[in-house]
Amino acid sequence: MISSEAALEDLRREIDRVDDSIHDLLIHRVGIVQRIAQVKREGGLRFRPGREARMLRRLIARHRGPFPKPVLARIWREMLGATVRMQGEFSIGVYAVNGEQGCWDLARNHFGAHAPIMLHASAGQIVSDVAGGKATAGVLPRPREDDPQPWWPLLLTGEGAMPRIVARLPFAGRIRGRAEDIDAVVIACQPPEDSGDDITLVAIDMADTVSRATLKSAMRRCDLEPLFFASRHDPNKAGRETTLTEVKGFVLQDDKRLQRLAGTPRGGIQKVQVVGGYAVPLAERMLAEG
Incomplete structure (x- = not known):
């Protein structure tokens, strides 16, 4: 009769084999991303909010079992953030004023723990940095009706290709902490994508x-x-x-x-x-x- 400890060891070895398979698939996925990066050097969007949204919707819809869906989405967000940075320089300007860093939390949760983030107390500085290419994207509070000094009119001024709103945060559930009651948007110098919803x-x-x-x-x-x-x-x-x-x-x-x-x-x-x-x-x- 197999002891319970031996049975546990067999299960642990099976988990190790599964982990190796997951890792192998991740390495394979990164190889595909590198090929995409080669194509994008000839033109293409820096990141794809619409495609990312479709991807997460599909994965959440097909998910089964007790593993929490928000955690599944977080794993994919980390992977997506990392692979976007593999395709070229990527930095984010994030709005933070008077010590309020809810937008920072939302940006970190969406773009990944290792995303290069620059904090600014001025929404105008973020719009200017994105427009001038100093930042790839900006994270700003979602426009609201009662804002006495709205930042969104900045998108209507200036010459050349001005940034556009391309994503809303959070996308896959609220995170606990400073960003629990905050909504934000992402701006970038690229057109928004059709995600289907x-x-x-x-x-x-x-x-x-x-x-x-x-x-x-x-x-x-x-x-x-x-x-x-x-x-x-x-x-x-x-x-x-x-x-x-x-x-x-x-x-x-x-x-x-x-x-x-x-x-x-x-x-x-x-x-x-x-x-x-x-x-x-x-x-x-x-x-x-x-």
Whole structure:
């Protein structure tokens, strides 16, 4: 009769064999990533938030057993962060002011424990660094309606290719600690990707006489479902304001719905500009056990 200790040793050796197999597959995966990096030297996106979102959704959907889904997602996020850095220089500017480092926690959780992060107390500095190539990406607080000094209008100024919002954090469940009640977005000088389930952010330059209800009705008539509004009055543009809104779906700048929205209602809307988009984060029910 096999003793319990001998049975345990057999199981431990089996775990070691599984670990070796996992490691071998990881080495093989890295080899594929290196081949991708060779192709990307001829052009291509630095990182792929949309593809990463599709990947995590697929893995979470196929997962079974008692291993926690948020931990599974964290393992893949570490791997994705590491392989992105293998494909070229990669650094992140992160917003942190008055000792609040919730965005730092979100960035570290998303891009990996060894991601090169630079902390800044100025959102403008982060936007400038990303626009100028000093940082590959920036992590900033998610725009909100009650922000007295919103940073998002910075994406509408400047010359050349300005950064765009390309991801929302957290994507795969909230982490405990300083970032437990914080939402952030990632900006980068690349267009957002269609992940199959997305939110698009649109900036609308309009007369300040256009009410929120009128704007909402105009958007719905153009088959655009608004989810969120935040407005900013520019003192240099008397009688006008810029409103940031989130709409359901992946919407490009040349979308005919945006073209219909421009010029309505009665010429009150002057300009409609896509400032980014992000994959809808995984719902808590998708990450629950079972």
